[in-house]
Each structure stands twice: as C-alpha cells, then as structure tokens.
Amino acid sequence: MLIVGGGVSGLSAAWKLANSAVDDFLVLEMESEAGGNSRAGQSPLVAYPWGAHYLPLPGPEAVHVRELLAELGVLQGEPAAQKPSYDERYLCATPQERIYRNGLWDEGLLPQRGIDIAERAEQKRFHARMDELKRARGRDGRRLFAIPMALSSRDPEWLALDRISFAQWLTDNGFTAPTVRWLANYACRDDYGTASDQVSAWAGLHYFACRNGEAANASSDTVLTAPEGNAWLARGLAKKAGERVVTGALVGRIEEGKSSVAVDVLFGEKTVRIEARQLIWAAPAFVLPRVWPAIPGELKAAALAGDYAPWLTANLHLADLPEERHGAPAAWDNVFYDSPGLGYVSATHQLIRRRLSGTVLTYYRALHDVASAEGRRLLMETPREAWAEGILAELERVHPDIRKLTTRLDVFRNGHAMRRPVPGSLFHGQREKMANFESPRIALAHADLSGFSLFEEAQYRGVLAAQRLLARLRTSG
Numbered sequence: 001m002l003i004v005g006g007g008v009s010g011l012s013a014a015w016k017l018a019n020s021a022v023d024d025f026l027v028l029e030m031e032s033e034a035g036g037n038s039r040a041g042q043s044p045l046v047a048y049p050w051g052a053h054y055l056p057l058p059g060p061e062a063v064h065v066r067e068l069l070a071e072l073g074v075l076q077g078e079p080a081a082q083k084p085s086y087d088e089r090y091l092c093a094t095p096q097e098r099i100y101r102n103g104l105w106d107e108g109l110l111p112q113r114g115i116d117i118a119e120r121a122e123q124k125r126f127h128a129r130m131d132e133l134k135r136a137r138g139r140d141g142r143r144l145f146a147i148p149m150a151l152s153s154r155d156p157e158w159l160a161l162d163r164i165s166f167a168q169w170l171t172d173n174g175f176t177a178p179t180v181r182w183l184a185n186y187a188c189r190d191d192y193g194t195a196s197d198q199v200s201a202w203a204g205l206h207y208f209a210c211r212n213g214e215a216a217n218a219s220s221d222t223v224l225t226a227p228e229g230n231a232w233l234a235r236g237l238a239k240k241a242g243e244r245v246v247t248g249a250l251v252g253r254i255e256e257g258k259s260s261v262a263v264d265v266l267f268g269e270k271t272v273r274i275e276a277r278q279l280i281w282a283a284p285a286f287v288l289p290r291v292w293p294a295i296p297g298e299l300k301a302a303a304l305a306g307d308y309a310p311w312l313t314a315n316l317h318l319a320d321l322p323e324e325r326h327g328a329p330a331a332w333d334n335v336f337y338d339s340p341g342l343g344y345v346s347a348t349h350q351l352i353r354r355r356l357s358g359t360v361l362t363y364y365r366a367l368h369d370v371a372s373a374e375g376r377r378l379l380m381e382t383p384r385e386a387w388a389e390g391i392l393a394e395l396e397r398v399h400p401d402i403r404k405l406t407t408r409l410d411v412f413r414n415g416h417a418m419r420r421p422v423p424g425s426l427f428h429g430q431r432e433k434m435a436n437f438e439s440p441r442i443a444l445a446h447a448d449l450s451g452f453s454l455f456e457e458a459q460y461r462g463v464l465a466a467q468r469l470l471a472r473l474r475t476s477g
C-alpha cells in the first residue's frame with residue numbers, strides 16, 4: 001500500500017494503519033523531510049516552525065487528536081475525560097498573546113485601550129453570541145459547528161450560511177464596531193489565509209464556535225504548542241511508521257488498474273515504478289489531476305475548483321531579546337492590528353526556565369489582499385531581499401533594534417499553502433464530491449477534503465482514509 005504525501009494527513013493515515021497492525025505500506029514524500037505545512041527548522045539555539053504552530057485543546061469530538069496526545073503522553077489520564085490534564089511543557093506559557101495597536105501593546109487579541117462603551121458592549125455581545133453558537137445544535141441533534149467539521153450539523157438552515165461571506169453575516173447581525181470586524185478578519189486571515197469578505201460565513205463562525213476543549217490544569221483558551229510549532233505532532237504521528245516514511249520521493253503519475261495501482265516515483269533523477277494494492281492520496285487535491293491522467297471527470301473538476309491561499313513565512317534569528325515598546329509584556333503570539341503581516345510567534349517562549357542568548361521569531365503573512373494567482377506571482381517574482389526589507393520595516397515599528405539583532409533571516413514562499421473556504425465552497429460546491437469519493441483502489445485524504453486546513457481536519461481525513469482502506473482489506477480477505 002502507498003500513501004502519497006507525508007504531511008499531517010498522510011502521516012495520520014500511516015499512524016492509523018500502524019496502530020491497526022498493518023505494516024506493509026510506504027509513505028512517499030517529495031520533500032527531504034516529512035511534515036508538510038507542519039515542518040520545523042532547527043538553529044543551534046532552538047527549533048522553530050515554518051508553518052503550523054499551535055493546536056487548541058481538543059474537545060470530545062476530536063477523538064483521534066486526543067488518542068494521539070494520550071499516546072504521546074501529553075494528554076494525561078483518560079483520553080475521553082471532559083477535562084483532561086495536559087503536560088505543562090506543551091500548554092502555552094502565559095502571556096499567550098498580545099496585540100500592537102496605536103503604538104502600544106495590549107493584552108489578549110481584542111484591543112481594550114481607547115475603546116468607548118458602545119464598542120466594548122459590542123465586543124461582549126460578539127463573544128456571548130459565539131458562546132451560544134458553541135453550545136447550539138441543529139435539528140439533527142448535532143452541534144452546529146464541530147471539529148472535525150464533518151461531524152457538524154447538516155441542518156440546512158445553518159448550512160445556508162455557506163452561501164454568504166462572514167463579513168456579510170457580521171453586518172446582517174449588527175456587528176459593525178471596528179475592533180470586532182478586525183478580530184473576525186484577523187481570524188480568517190490567520191486560519192484561512194483569506195479576508196473575512198472572501199470567507200464563507202459558515203467557516204468564519206466555525207473558527208469561533210467549534211472549539212469546546214477544556215483542561216483540568218489550564219483555561220479553555222490555552223493552546224498546545226512547542227518551540228518547533230506543530231512539528232512535534234507530525235513527528236509523533238511519523239514515529240509509528242518509522243522507516244516506512246520515504247522522503248525525496250515525488251509521485252509523478254498514477255494509473256489505477258484492475259488488481260493494482262501503478263505509481264511512478266521520481267527519486268532524484270531516477271523514476272521507479274511501484275505496483276500497490278491500494279493508494280491513499282494525501283497530497284493537495286489540485287495536484288491529483290496532474291498525476292492521474294484517467295481521473296474521473298467529476299473528481300477532476302472538484303479537485304481543480306479550489307482556490308489556494310499563498311503564504312509568506314520568515315524566521316528571524318536574533319542575537320538577543322529585542323527592545324520592547326510600551327504596554328503588555330512579550331507573549332508567545334505577538335499580533336499586529338494594522339499591518340500587512342499577522343505578527344510573529346516566539347520559539348523560545350515555552351523555554352521559560354532556560355536562560356537563552358537569543359531567540360527565533362516566526363513572522364506570518366497571508367497574501368489575502370490580492371487574487372491568489374496574483375499573490376503567487378508576487379511571491380515568486382519579489383526578490384528575497386525585498387521581502388526581508390519589508391518584514392524588518394514592519395517589525396521595526398514594534399522592536400526598534402530588530403535590524404541590529406537579526407543575524408539571519410530566512411523566507412519561505414508557500415504558493416498553494418491551504419484551500420480557501422470561500423462562500424459556497426463547503427456545502428454547495430465541489431468539496432463534498434472529494435470527501436465522498438470512492439474508487440476500488442484509491443482513497444483520498446488531505447485537509448483539502450474539509451475545505452480548510454487545520455491539524456484536526458488533516459488528521460481526521462488521514463484516519464478516515466486509513467479506515468476505509470482497512471475495511472476494504474477486510475472484505476477482500
């Protein structure tokens with residue numbers, strides 16, 4: 001059996017197979033390292049993320065996430081407990097986040113300084129409405145917004161929200177205060193690489209209303225993180241597959257036959273053909289029509305229908321902790337209110353007990369303000385030096401000595417980073433065709449099947465594909 005793609009979804013499929021005592025599989029990953037968007041870098045000082053960097057506390061529906069965390073010893077005790085305890089090294093140390101606005105750092109994500117009573121009241125009303133939606137159920141008895149998203153209610157009244165944008169929903173519901181609109185837009189840029197007027201209202205509400213995890217030893221909004229971002233989760237998944245994860249293996253062609261799938265794999269300059277009984281495609285959906293000439297027409301249309309957000313990330317290696325402006329102290333996630341970038345996370349924030357001679361800051365920017373093809377062109381054509389200069393200028397506003405302290409600045413251009421949950425794409429378009437696709441020898445995984453990219457979604461799609469494959473193996477003897 002072959003799994004194509006060694007991101008979280010492919011590694012989750014491998015994890016599920018290995019945990020079900022199946023070991024005749026290989027994971028083929030084209031890069032020199034597995035992990036996909038959850039990969040990390042390593043400096044002499046500390047590891048740091050290149051993409052995904054946190055996991056919210058998993059709620060009761062996220063059973064596979066909880067199972068993995070228990071296996072890794074991070075969730076302690078009974079995985080199904082309402083409020084499990086978590087290893088404190090992975091619970092984000094306080095302060096978790098702060099926001100820079102009008103020349104000052106403020107605690108948390110929602111600005112509080114210089115806000116009038118009416119705006120404060122609207123902030124409160126927004127949070128109260130999201131709390132209501134967290135608990136609300138559709139006519140089928142399911143939670144309106146669950147994670148994994150496939151477990152959410154199918155009540156048509158709520159699925160209809162997929163047809164309008166999140167910005168429209170905010171307007172329709174009387175949310176007009178600048179800071180509330182900003183928070184909603186920030187959430188969409190952060191999780192979907194897309195502005196709130198381009199995001200399905202269902203997806204926007206899902207961000208705020210799906211998470212219901214709790215912990216015995218932390219507040220419910222605490223996230224799980226590590227210096228290397230989510231690479232610890234990817235590595236935890238990969239451990240079970242061991243040497244069956246093969247890197248530097250680019251799948252260039254697949255052909256489904258009656259009794260096997262023929263797969264052409266490029267190792268360096270050499271192409272090797274592998275015949276497999278079953279194949280799980282855990283690479284991005286848009287690549288599939290390029291490698292599978294005989295792909296069924298409906299699936300091809302669905303795979304190509306998606307719009308992908310381009311992202312820029314950068315890692316800045318600093319010789320010392322940077323100078324601070326006024327306001328709230330340094331946090332793990334340091335967010336900018338009014339800037340092209342979202343802000344940065346600090347790789348050394350979790351290492352509170354160690355005295356370190358520097359740090360690594362990971363800067364994030366989704367190119368949400370241009371069409372995605374234009375964003376990709378900008379990513380490609382803008383020289384590294386121009387990106388670096390722009391990032392330093394942005395960070396200089398909050399840390400005046402950043403240029404002096406930066407010893408190295410690496411930029412990562414990710415052209416097709418994640419599928420965008422644009423209006424209509426989740427429940428009124430092509431996504432469900434991919435999620436429900438069945439063929440005798442090929443199963444699909446990848447977060448693209450959920451329509452947006454999160455650890456929980458990628459893991460769920462990988463596990464589901466492995467379960468489908470296991471069921472086929474059982475029936476075929």
Ligand SMILES: Cc1cc2nc3c(=O)[nH]c(=O)nc-3n(C[C@H](O)[C@H](O)[C@H](O)COP(=O)(O)OP(=O)(O)OC[C@H]3O[C@@H](n4cnc5c(N)ncnc54)[C@H](O)[C@@H]3O)c2cc1C
Nearest residue numbers: 005007008009030036037051052053054251283447454455
């Ligand atoms: C900047 C950024 C920040 C993020 N932050 C978070 C976060 O904090 N928390 C969170 O939960 N999620 C975050 N995400 C979402 C992240 O994408 C998911 O958590 C998850 O890592 C996606 O896994 P995946 O397997 O679905 O996809 P991918 O990570 O896209 O994995 C697909 C893999 O397939 C490989 N591949 C592609 N084509 C081929 C081929 N032809 N042959 C062989 N291999 C191939 C790729 O190299 C890749 O390794 C972030 C994403 C980005 C881009």
